[in-house]
Amino acid sequence: MPDRQTTASITEFAVSDAEAGPYGVTTGPDGALWFTAVHAGRIGRLALDGEVTSYALPSATGGPSVITAGPDGALWFTEFQGHRIGRITTAGEVTSFTLPTPGAGPFGIAVGADGALWFTESGADRIGRITTDGEVTEFPLPLTGAFASAIAAGSDDRLWFTLNQADAIGAITLDGEVTVHPLPTPGAAPVGVTAGGDGALWFVEIGAGRIGRITTDGRIDEFPLPDPECRPHAVVDGADGSCWFTEWGANRVGRIGHETHEIQEYDLPTPSSEPHGIALGPDGAVWTALETGSLARVEVHD
Known part of the structure; x- marks a missing residue:
């Protein structure tokens, strides 16, 4: 089936200078967009009226990466270079939790069905769990050098994660039991993953220029993008029966339809803006973090 022709209204909101590097983005419990500034060591907030607030972290070199809304009304984020998990209230109060494993390299983070935050340890081949009062548990993976990346809560109460260097998708139960599903495409290098509204997990293959789908019983489908060099990076489930993704390269x-698997693509207005994280905004639009210093709001007209 040929892809439908649709148009999009895209508006960019400057939230930092070009050096700060907006990277991860999520919707906060206060109805604003919250984002990480990976190079500046800051957490930012963008209200829907365009007001920007920025909060410095204790270390400017921690490399805050992925951010998510926690079950406690705060935002939780990973510090990839600082080997910490961070928490920030909507009033800007920051707490940091140093991980017990040196060089852990936490990257992805998501809320589990148990009300804890689960995260990947890219540098230590582990999956971590932190309660809202800061208690950390770590679970080893059955692979070495796999570079666990993004993580998402599945419809089966397991946490699903990408293994970038192992070309695989993993799943972990709340008790720490790990299952690994190798991908059919060599060099797929999956990064982003999200729970789809169809009950499956959707992921992006940055190395192969594909979108992937895996059911909770392990069946995998891959959908090639028109440009195999587009470097898809992050993915989020939308409110329109589709999953949305960034093409960093x-x-x-x-976006790709859950049922139709139709793909539509929309050029960003600023050249080389480096889209990374992507989120469904409080206004129903899709928002993406542009490393060159902006958040972009995408609204499609079918």
């Missing part, structure tokens, strides 16, 4: 965002 092609300066675009795209």
